[in-house]
Amino acid sequence: MTELRFDQWTNLYASRVSKMRSSEIREMMAVTGRPDVISFAGGLPDTRVFPVNQIVEATQRVMLREGPEALQYGTTEGHEPLKRHIVGMMSEWGVDVGIDDLIITDGAQQALEFLGKIFISRNDVIIVEAPSYVGALQAFSGYEPTVVAIPLDGSGMRTDILAERLEELAKLGKQPKFLYTIPNFQNPAGVTLIEERRREIVKLSEIYGFIVIEDDPYGRLRFSGDDVPLLRSMDESVIYLGTFSKIFAPGMRLGWVIAPKAVLEKLILAKQAANLCSSSFVQRVTEEYMSQFDWRQNVEVLIDLYRERRNAMLAALEEFFPEGATWSHPQGGLFIWASLPEGLDSGEMLAEAIREAKVAYLSGRACYVGKGGDNSMRLNFSYCSTETIEEGIKRLGAVIKGQLVLYRSLLKGYSPEPKQGESK
Ligand SMILES: Cc1ncc(COP(=O)(O)O)c(C=O)c1O
CATH class of the missing domain: 3.40.640.10 (Type I PLP-dependent aspartate aminotransferase-like (Major domain))
Structure with a gap:
């Protein structure tokens, strides 16, 4: 399909269409689906734990038992x-x-x-x-x-x-x-x-x-x-x-x-x-x-796997994220929410993280209506292996530290106009 540059049907859409938010997740998937990018952006379970053989068996049983009715x-x-x-x-x-x-x-x-x-x-x-x-x-x-x-x-x-x-x-x-x-x-x-x-x-x-x-x-x-x-x-x-x-x-x-x-x-x-x-x-x-089938047993396998990956991510954050960054310590689920030191913008940093460090996350702003989340990011820990998590957080930590150095040097270089009565 050719790239859409100009939408000739703009005047035909219902007014609500302009209010529909594009899902940053979907757009990000296109980039983060690249094999060279470590993605903490999505919310995907690990495909390796899907009970494929059991699903094959369940499907066959349904078809043999119920045939066309199914x-x-x-x-x-x-x-x-x-x-x-x-x-x-x-x-x-x-x-x-x-x-x-x-x-x-x-x-x-x-x-x-x-x-x-x-x-x-x-x-x-x-x-x-x-x-x-x-x-x-x-x-x-x-x-x-x-x-x-x-x-x-x-x-x-x-x-x-x-x-x-x-x-x-x-x-x-x-x-x-x-x-x-x-x-x-x-x-x-x-x-x-x-x-x-x-x-x-x-x-x-x-x-x-x-x-x-x-x-x-x-x-x-x-x-x-x-x-x-x-x-x-x-x-x-x-x-x-x-x-x-x-x-x-x-x-x-x-x-x-x-x-x-x-x-x-x-x-x-x-x-x-x-x-x-x-x-x-x-x-x-x-x-x-x-x-x-014993679906509870499969959920236990998921829990053990995700717990290990959460632990790996928490440890990597501790090691590689700069002082001043904070993050949640979830007791379950798929996500950690990290907030960067004041002044950094996770949305602006994302392009650099993907381009230079080949690591992606969901920027916090996407999770807010209106203002908020500028210095935050959602990190998914269910999809990547523990080694990849460690490597990805290490790379991300380096990007953040680089941004921090830049931000602080800009702050130093910035000297406000002296107020009346103040010497420069
Ligand atoms: C909070 C929340 N609600 C709903 C959904 C959608 O789930 P489903 O796959 O059942 O449509 C998700 C998916 O990640 C979710 O995180």
């Missing part, structure tokens, strides 16, 4: 045996639901898009964490919301600030539609929302009448510490998003959403309009795998 359209709500399996898993995770309380989606990402569609009219207020998951910001932004971003600290969303903002909004007569949180090993920050704050959020949602969306792709990938109860276990009106991407394989593109019945009805309409149903074939293969 290739037919399915119901919009999803394949019942798979839903039953999810009900079982949710109960282990402290949430009691029936199969009619959830639908299957094409990954959690599709659920995010649907939630944007059914809840957000132009300029409606929604609440997100700052920083937040780029893909969610992208899904919501197409519906043109006013986004209120609440900062995180090491214990998750700052509920004290949330309470203040809610009061201010109420005074202005504005009711937020929903609050979106990734409570476990947050993407991108790696932090986990503590129980006390989860309860606080649920309480505030009752007071101010907004709905809580709990997006939980990483909750099963815990390396240390104890599970924190899910928000959905505290309140049945919480919308819970789950996915097979991180406990099985993202290429299956399957997730689920648990929601109150009335909301579920709207989601089913959105799903019908979008793609009628998720692949009935893939749902069957996934169900066969989850029910007939």
